[in-house]
Structures are given as C-alpha cells and as structure tokens.
Amino acid sequence: MDYTDNSLDQSRATILLMGLRRSGKSSICKVVFHNVQPLDTLYLESTTKPTTENFQSLIDLAVVELPGQLNLFEPSLYDSEKLFSSIGALVYVIDSQDEYLSALQNLAVIIKYAVSIKPKIHIEVLIHKIDGLSEDFRLDTQRDIMQRVGDDLLDYGLEGVQISFYLTSIFDHSIYEAFSRIVQKLIYELPALENLLDLLMQYSSFDKVFLFDINSKIYVATDSSPVDIQTYEVCAEFIDVTIDLDGLYETKGGKGMRPTRCVSKLQNGVTLYLYQMIRGLALVGVSRLDDGEDATSMSVIDYNVAIFKRSLEKMWEKSKNLEQGNL
Numbered sequence: 001m002d003y004t005d006n007s008l009d010q011s012r013a014t015i016l017l018m019g020l021r022r023s024g025k026s027s028i029c030k031v032v033f034h035n036v037q038p039l040d041t042l043y044l045e046s047t048t049k050p051t052t053e054n055f056q057s058l059i060d061l062a063v064v065e066l067p068g069q070l071n072l073f074e075p076s077l078y079d080s081e082k083l084f085s086s087i088g089a090l091v092y093v094i095d096s097q098d099e100y101l102s103a104l105q106n107l108a109v110i111i112k113y114a115v116s117i118k119p120k121i122h123i124e125v126l127i128h129k130i131d132g133l134s135e136d137f138r139l140d141t142q143r144d145i146m147q148r149v150g151d152d153l154l155d156y157g158l159e160g161v162q163i164s165f166y167l168t169s170i171f172d173h174s175i176y177e178a179f180s181r182i183v184q185k186l187i188y189e190l191p192a193l194e195n196l197l198d199l200l201m202q203y204s205s206f207d208k209v210f211l212f213d214i215n216s217k218i219y220v221a222t223d224s225s226p227v228d229i230q231t232y233e234v235c236a237e238f239i240d241v242t243i244d245l246d247g248l249y250e251t252k253g254g255k256g257m258r259p260t261r262c263v264s265k266l267q268n269g270v271t272l273y274l275y276q277m278i279r280g281l282a283l284v285g286v287s288r289l290d291d292g293e294d295a296t297s298m299s300v301i302d303y304n305v306a307i308f309k310r311s312l313e314k315m316w317e318k319s320k321n322l323e324q325g326n327l
C-alpha cells in the first residue's frame with residue numbers, strides 16, 4: 001500500500017483504531033503498513049493527537065488512530081460524531097499482558113456510542129500482545145474477555161451487536177491475519193472476488209490461492225477453503241523473496257514492462273506461484289503438482305491466471321465508475 005497524504009477522505013473505507021495508552025496501536029500501524037520491524041516499536045513515542053494515514057490497495061483505505069490518552073468525547077479535539085459516521089470498522093486494541101478491566105469498560109462505552117451513530121459498523125477487538133501468554137492462557141483470556149464484553153453490552157441493552165475477536169501479536173503473522181479479515185469486510189466486491197478465486201482453484205490445480213497486497217502482506221481475498229496460517233506464512237515469505245530477486249534482475253525493455261511472475265518448487269514437492277496483478281496486488285497460489293505434469297499444468301495455470309487478471313481489471317474499472325456515478 002502506498003502512503004499518500006494525511007487527510008481523511010470520506011469516500012474511502014476507513015478503519016478507526018482505538019484502545020488505551022500503550023496497548024499497541026501505533027506499533028500495529030507501523031508493522032503492518034510501514035514494514036517496520038516489531039522490535040523497532042519498543043520505544044515508540046506516545047501518540048498525542050488523532051492521526052490519519054491513507055493507503056491504496058484494491059480499495060482506498062484510511063486508518064485513523066486515536067491516542068489512548070484522549071477522552072473519546074473531547075469536543076475540542078475532533079468531531080466524534082462526524083468521525084464515527086464516516087468509519088467502516090472500529091478496531092479496539094486490548095493489551096492482554098496488562099490488567100484489562102478498564103479497557104473493557106472503555107470499550108463498552110465506545111461500542112454504545114459507535115452503534116448509536118452507525119448501527120452497521122463492524123466492531124473488531126484485538127486481544128493483543130498474546131506473545132507473552134502461554135497457549136492455554138490465551139484461550140482463557142479470550143473466553144474471559146468475550147464473556148465480560150457480552151455482559152457489559154447486555155447491561156447497555158446492546159445484546160444483538162456483532163463483535164469479532166482476534167488473538168494478535170506483532171511478533172508473528174497473527175496481526176496480518178486479523179487485518180486481512182478486517183479489510184476484507186470493507187471490500188464490497190469480496191463475494192465476487194472469492195467466486196473468481198474458487199473458479200481459478202477448480203480449473204488450475206491450485207490447493208490454495210491468495211490475493212495479496214504486496215507491501216503490507218494483507219490478503220484482500222482468498223478462495224473459500226479454510227486458511228491455514230502456515231500456508232499464509234509461506235506465501236507471504238514467497239512475496240518477499242520474489243520482490244528481492246526481482247530487484248536484482250533488469251528485464252528486457254526496462255523495469256515495469258512485464259508483470260512479475262515467479263514459480264518455485266520446494267523440496268517437499270509444493271509449487272509456489274506468484275503473478276503480479278493491478279494496484280499493488282499479487283496472486284499467490286500453492287499447488288502440489290506431480291512430477292511430469294509441471295509443464296502442461298503450468299501453461300493452464302498461466303492461461304487461467306491471465307483470465308483472472310482481466311476479470312479483476314474489469315471489476316476494478318466497474319467499481320471505480322460506480323463510485324464516480326458514471327454508470
């Protein structure tokens with residue numbers, strides 16, 4: 001995703017990032033959207049005023065971060081009603097290594113306000129910094145937080161509100177997985193995209209396909225089979241290797257003339273396939289081709305991926321026109 005400017009554009013899909021002080025909001029933004037190494041977030045300064053960053057991917061995305069020290073309803077600093085009515089998803093970060101009861105009280109107040117302004121808002125709760133908890137304790141913590149949030153909402157008469165919970169850490173891929181799922185909820189064309197990816201799977205002997213945002217390693221869509229985190233990790237790392245290699249070799253006719261394509265067969269027999277798409281995206285597929293069927297299958301894969309890319313271009317053009325009111 002490209003960093004563009006610093007203004008909040010109402011037409012973009014907007015994610016509002018909230019949570020108490022030091023819960024990890026800025027670190028998440030830095031790691032996911034700016035490729036900062038997790039350890040380099042250790043001594044980040046506390047954020048003192050609301051910040052907005054815009055990113056371009058399949059959709060234009062704005063991430064607004066509200067500093068934890070702010071009183072949510074502090075009218076002099078920002079117009080909370082305007083802000084909440086413009087967002088698609090509220091992401092609330094809870095530090096699971098800290099005492100979290102006050103965070104849960106804060107969350108309940110925010111949810112009450114958010115749904116009063118925008119009833120259809122997506123509410124996403126990150127139970128963050130789980131790297132410091134044992135496997136068993138992670139699940140206990142998640143259960144406890146879900147139970148308490150449910151009880152708080154019941155007290156407010158908001159029992160029907162849908163909330164998604166994610167266990168996350170910037171030190172592994174869980175934060176990318178969570179953001180992938182959150183961003184996908186904001187993509188209007190997601191069902192059509194998933195359909196296309198299912199078709200691609202069916203006709204191209206792929207076992208799993210992802211449509212990745214190359215810079216952030218968020219996947220904006222995948223086929224309908226379940227995501228296994230190890231497959232995600234292999235594919236995300238394959239993007240890094242491909243981009244590094246691509247930088248080493250100059251293609252005929254100069255850079256950027258041909259889309260990047262890379263195929264690699266791993267020792268365990270799994271073939272990884274990457275093809276550059278539009279708007280900073282890449283299709284990454286995993287396949288278990290048998291020896292001997294590589295060449296024919298690869299031609300079929302190339303052919304079908306080219307069709308997928310054309311469909312994606314058409315879909316993108318159409319949604320752009322719809323947005324501009326041209327259709």
Ligand SMILES: Nc1nc2c(ncn2[C@@H]2O[C@H](COP(=O)(O)OP(=O)(O)OP(=O)(O)O)[C@@H](O)[C@H]2O)c(=O)[nH]1
Nearest residue numbers: 022023024025026027041042046047068129169170
């Ligand atoms: N162990 C661990 N530490 C984390 C993780 N994410 C962030 N941190 C640390 O938490 C501390 C606070 O992170 P920040 O990103 O500054 O928190 P913030 O929510 O932006 O804080 P304010 O700006 O004060 O609102 C930093 O030292 C980070 O390195 C995580 O997943 N695991």
